[in-house]
Amino acid sequence: MVNSTLKTDKELITLCAQKIVDLKSDYYYELYDKQSVYQKKMLKALVISGENVFSSSYTKQFRLTAASTTQKALAGLIESGIVEKTEGRYFIGDPFFKRFIAHYA
Numbered sequence: 001m002v003n004s005t006l007k008t009d010k011e012l013i014t015l016c017a018q019k020i021v022d023l024k025s026d027y028y029y030e031l032y033d034k035q036s037v038y039q040k041k042m043l044k045a046l047v048i049s050g051e052n053v054f055s056s057s058y059t060k061q062f063r064l065t066a067a068s069t070t071q072k073a074l075a076g077l078i079e080s081g082i083v084e085k086t087e088g089r090y091f092i093g094d095p096f097f098k099r100f101i102a103h104y105a
Helices: 002-023 025-033 037-048 056-061 067-079 095-104
Strands: 083-086 089-092
Touching: 002 025, 002 095, 025 095, 037 067, 037 083, 037 089, 037 095, 067 083, 089 095
Parallel strands: none
Antiparallel strands: 083 089
16 A cells, blocks of 8 residues: 555656646746757756766767867856756756756757
């Protein structure tokens, strides 16, 4: 009984999160479209991982270019409040925007 309740709770949370993304999708499309091509590429990469973003393996995995370009893109995303940095790790501050990017971008 506990497992079915727990499963239902997870399903409900997932459904609610998707509803929020759907309700805010116009805003998210506009926000995403305002970013440069490279910033969009960074956002897609950050959905998967925000650690070691300047490493050669990260650069290869996400087909990024020079570290200076990545640094400039991240600086712009941080300045606009879309990305945050904590203890050397970068992440998308709005979990619903992250979900939007994962599903629609």
